[in-house]
Amino acid sequence: MTKSELIARLAELNPHLYQRDVERIVTTIFDEITAALARGDRVELRGFGAFSVKRRDARQGRNPRTGEAVDVSQKAIPFFKTGKQLRERLNNGK
Amino acid sequence: MAPKTVTRAQLSEAVYQEVGLSRNESADLLESVLSEISSALARGEAVKISSFGSFSVRKKGQRVGRNPKTGEEVPIFPRKVLVFRPSQLLKNRINDGVDEGDAAE
Secondary structure (H helix, E strand, C coil): HHHHHHHHHHHHHHCCCCCHHHHHHHHHHHHHHHHHCCCCEEEEEEEEEEEEEEEEECCCEEEECCCCCEEEEEEEEEEEECCHHHHHHHHCCC | CCCCCEHHHHHHHHHHHHCCCCCCHHHHHHHHHHHHHHHHHCCCCEEEEEEEEEEEEEEECCECCCCCCCCCCEEEEEEEEEEEECCCHHHHHHHHHHHHHHHHH
């Protein structure tokens, strides 16, 4: 399922809404999660999962092609932990 | 600054502010978004949200685990796990956010 398929599906479930409003709703949700993570906050959605930011220290990496040592600066990566309810749903079908 | 936790309340408030539906309806729509994504994943479908990231279901085979407390061997049955791959854009946004303060280089 892509973002546009998700929007189409929600529009179908909510015939009283304009498609462009459904689009804004979906976009707002993901923008808001992104903004929270950019501030370093966690986003916890019970039953679904939690997004958080993990820090990676600066390290010395290596160019795999040339073997040359390169400095990799510290960075942050987004991380998602599946919620309990969703994890169970994945394993019981439905 | 200690990280705060954003929950459904703040997300549906954002939808309320942005779209002008009632607070109740905003909360319902957020719930539908999450449940449609969950249902697709439960069907084994991958969910790709452009400029955010993609969720996919990975099947794990059976393996032998060990109870760390007793050392006893226990089988871990085949199961499905969810993997989230952030988009490049999301990764960049997160690093722009944390870079402030150490503007070395």
